Amino acid sequence: xxxxxxxxxxxxxxxxxxxxxxxxxxxxxxxxxxxxxxxxxxxxxxxxxxxxxxxxxxxxxxxxxxxxxxxxxxxxxxxxxxxxxxxxxxxxxxxxxxxxxxxxxxxxxxxxxxxxxxxxxxxxxxxxxxxxxxxxxxxxxxxxxxxxxxxxxxxxxxxxxxxxxxxxxxxxxxxxxxxxxxxxxxxxxxxxxxxxxxxxxxxxxxxxxxxxxxxxxxxxxxxxxxxxxxxxxxxxxxxxxxxxxxxxxxxxxxxxxxxxxxxxxxxxxxxxxxxxxxxxxxxxxxxxxxxxxxxxxxxxxxxxxxxxxxxxxxxxxxxxxxxxxxxxxxxxxxxxxxxxxxxxxxxxxxxxxxxxxxxxxxxxxxxxxxxxxxxxxxxxxxxxxxxxxxxxxxxxxxxxxxxxxxxxxxxxxxxxxxxxxxxxxxxxxxxxxxxxxxxxxxxxxxxxxxxxxxxxxxxxxxxxxxxxxxxxxxxxxxxxxxxxxxxxxxxxxxxxxxxxxxxxxxxxxxxxxxxxxxxxxxxxxxxxxxxxxxxxxxxxxxxxxxxxxxxxxxxxxxxxxxxxxxxxxxxxxxxxxxxxxxxxxxxxxxxxxxxxxxxxxxxxxxxxxxxxxxxxxxxxxxxxxxxxxxxxxxxxxxxxxxxxxxxxxxxxxxxxxxxxxxxxxxxxxxxxxxxxxxxxxxxxxxxxxxxxxxxxxxxxxxxxxxxxxxxxx
Amino acid sequence: xxxxxxxxxxxxxxxxxxxxxxxxxxxxxxxxxxxxxxxxxxxxxxxxxxxxxxxxxxxxxxxxxxxxxxxxxxxxxxxxxxxxxxxxxxxxxxxxxxxxxxxxxxxxxxxxxxxxxxxxxxxxxxxxxxxxxxxxxxxxxxxxxxxxxxxx
Numbered sequence: 001x002x003x004x005x006x007x008x009x010x011x012x013x014x015x016x017x018x019x020x021x022x023x024x025x026x027x028x029x030x031x032x033x034x035x036x037x038x039x040x041x042x043x044x045x046x047x048x049x050x051x052x053x054x055x056x057x058x059x060x061x062x063x064x065x066x067x068x069x070x071x072x073x074x075x076x077x078x079x080x081x082x083x084x085x086x087x088x089x090x091x092x093x094x095x096x097x098x099x100x101x102x103x104x105x106x107x108x109x110x111x112x113x114x115x116x117x118x119x120x121x122x123x124x125x126x127x128x129x130x131x132x133x134x135x136x137x138x139x140x141x142x143x144x145x146x147x148x149x150x151x152x153x154x155x156x157x158x159x160x161x162x163x164x165x166x167x168x169x170x171x172x173x174x175x176x177x178x179x180x181x182x183x184x185x186x187x188x189x190x191x192x193x194x195x196x197x198x199x200x201x202x203x204x205x206x207x208x209x210x211x212x213x214x215x216x217x218x219x220x221x222x223x224x225x226x227x228x229x230x231x232x233x234x235x236x237x238x239x240x241x242x243x244x245x246x247x248x249x250x251x252x253x254x255x256x257x258x259x260x261x262x263x264x265x266x267x268x269x270x271x272x273x274x275x276x277x278x279x280x281x282x283x284x285x286x287x288x289x290x291x292x293x294x295x296x297x298x299x300x301x302x303x304x305x306x307x308x309x310x311x312x313x314x315x316x317x318x319x320x321x322x323x324x325x326x327x328x329x330x331x332x333x334x335x336x337x338x339x340x341x342x343x344x345x346x347x348x349x350x351x352x353x354x355x356x357x358x359x360x361x362x363x364x365x366x367x368x369x370x371x372x373x374x375x376x377x378x379x380x381x382x383x384x385x386x387x388x389x390x391x392x393x394x395x396x397x398x399x400x401x402x403x404x405x406x407x408x409x410x411x412x413x414x415x416x417x418x419x420x421x422x423x424x425x426x427x428x429x430x431x432x433x434x435x436x437x438x439x440x441x442x443x444x445x446x447x448x449x450x451x452x453x454x455x456x457x458x459x460x461x462x463x464x465x466x467x468x469x470x471x472x473x474x475x476x477x478x479x480x481x482x483x484x485x486x487x488x489x490x491x492x493x494x495x496x497x498x499x500x501x502x503x504x505x506x507x508x509x510x511x512x513x514x515x516x517x518x519x520x521x522x523x524x525x526x527x528x529x530x531x532x533x534x535x536x537x538x539x540x541x542x543x544x545x546x547x548x549x550x551x552x553x554x555x556x557x558x559x560x561x562x563x564x565x566x567x568x569x570x571x572x573x574x575x576x577x578x579x580x581x582x583x584x585x586x587x588x589x590x591x592x593x594x595x596x597x598x599x600x601x602x603x604x605x606x607x608x609x610x611x612x613x614x615x616x617x618x619x620x621x622x623x624x625x626x627x628x629x630x631x632x633x634x635x636x637x638x639x640x641x642x643x644x645x646x647x648x649x650x651x652x653x654x655x656x657x658x659x660x661x662x663x664x665x666x667x668x669x670x671x672x673x674x675x676x677x678x679x680x681x682x683x684x685x686x687x688x689x690x691x692x693x694x695x696x697x698x699x700x701x702x703x704x705x706x707x708x709x710x711x712x713x
Numbered sequence: 714x715x716x717x718x719x720x721x722x723x724x725x726x727x728x729x730x731x732x733x734x735x736x737x738x739x740x741x742x743x744x745x746x747x748x749x750x751x752x753x754x755x756x757x758x759x760x761x762x763x764x765x766x767x768x769x770x771x772x773x774x775x776x777x778x779x780x781x782x783x784x785x786x787x788x789x790x791x792x793x794x795x796x797x798x799x800x801x802x803x804x805x806x807x808x809x810x811x812x813x814x815x816x817x818x819x820x821x822x823x824x825x826x827x828x829x830x831x832x833x834x835x836x837x838x839x840x841x842x843x844x845x846x847x848x849x850x851x852x853x854x855x856x857x858x859x860x861x862x863x864x865x
Contacts, residue, residue: 208745266740428750651753658835658849661853
């Protein structure tokens, strides 16, 4: 952890002094924050105190529903001894050093790491600010600092009866030399951590006032949309914009590297103009195979010489050849998945009179997006401000190495003369058809059972694109499989990387989206084959994994596992560790009227170390379950014959709806371990838990996703 | 010239009559609480009240709104609206929050017509509103809570 020791050092390198620092609910009505604002004193790079006693935390992590504004504010408020009602949160400026994710080494939100990497840093920032306030009070009142106490936002000295809020001392506090390292509280003294504090961003998200990138507006702003190809790898051959230019409100049409951009005075004119374009695409470099052809090609690679070893113990081949061994095999196919956040990708560019550039975007890698915007627009990077906005979901979509989305948005702005602000937006069609999917994967599984009913070998091969673009082993392809938690003596996990022109990306829980499903459905089948109970059988194989066992035992207790299940229903279980958080789920499933699985109830136990805000943790489990359930029931992006993308919007890329949402009951396991994340780990277990219940209900194992019941294909 | 009422104020629009109400509200009237999510009436993020009923503003041409009263999240008022927003805050329904204006517009309309909704009523009224964060369980709870509050 890097902590600076002087206020100057704390502030140096932040890239810019933000002249405004306001509570989320205080964003200017026009969306573009103006300069100036209330007098706020920076205690350090993470805490500002206003003359009105408000404490504004600068969140280095983007808020898109997973709760960092509230979580990080809790860490600071705890050590600052602030009152929750005085806390506010805003996004920090873009800066890969000051605001680095300590797990990444650059600024970024992802891997369910916001709280985990900030746990000490933000508490330290709060404790440091507290020490500076106390030093200021000691100086002001002429009393020893050691005699001063702080509680619920009030600073007091019992001996003299002096008392003050933070605001009156903020200016003097900001002049103090911060302690090199302030002492952090003993966890037993926590008063805010562990409480269901109300989320800071809820009120403005309930009255329409929350400002997202799409809501940022400026005088004389152009709206731009880009016509994209419907094949991956296609480029513009030629285009005719005569009809588009006739559309009322269309201002210009320009070719950009990603397609053809239409600029208009308003959104509808831009959309209508784009629809009137006639673009001829060059398909010579395009992917022309269909999804089913891709799956067959993936499958045929298994056993090839380019296999990469991800994990090995014992001798799998020997175990399979033992006398009396029975083996079980399966091949599973996972589709491309779009993230489909409610707010499609967008960005606003405003060139200022001094030649600087303001970019507004829901940036998951803000400094990378800032550098990309600077490079493409040709503006001095020191004069580009990347203003991170609240984002309407992400699920991984907004975190892209090399910032390909920002490349497009910046190219669209750069193709203008810069005199008018530009909002670049993707439509839902651009989003569903835009690639950066959870890649397609094929898994081949094989396991052996000895005559005593013990699982003796596990052999798994995973074929798919490397999300990290690696030629050698990509850990994200095999995480959750390579580190199989079950004590099976002989293990082999292999991987094949496939290169495709379809850009891949992480999707809520990354490799665990498919490895969690493959491992947890296959182990469940094996346990059934040897006549073991799904919970007891897992526990027996998890001897070295106490936290897996803890969540599994807890969820079994919640569901009263083993009790009678209503007629026509079956239960399924799964436990997955992802991002160092352990989640076990039990589901109750019947066959719905449509013939599809109907999930009635989900019990969920989560162990994420110290629970900062249990209510946020429960919400993330509920949401992760709903997100994952929608995907396993409905979702796939497919390439049709000739390689064209077949889906385009929510009518054919289905999302879970309220009538399909099961009742979810969550228990948060008490723990004193360091906190880990909750944004993603709720998602992996739901798919296999449902598939396991479905197999017990119907007798048919689920071998491809989404689940398509027999006879409904 | 198309004339309509937006949150109680008289408005007129003389642009392309095909322009969906959504973009008139957002681009011309600068009220951004109503969101774009799909443009084809599949997600409900753009839900407004048109003459007292829910309407997907993304597929409603402004020409069809002539003489109508439009209410957006910014103009929402009344006992149902207060109860719904209070219930939403009390249990922290929103996550990313982007769809919530539409959810709230649908929930308020539901309670105006059905003060004591069952789970089935809620499914029927709310199934057109997608929440990718899947805050559905809390939406359901908040609607019941709001109903209880109004009764009570």
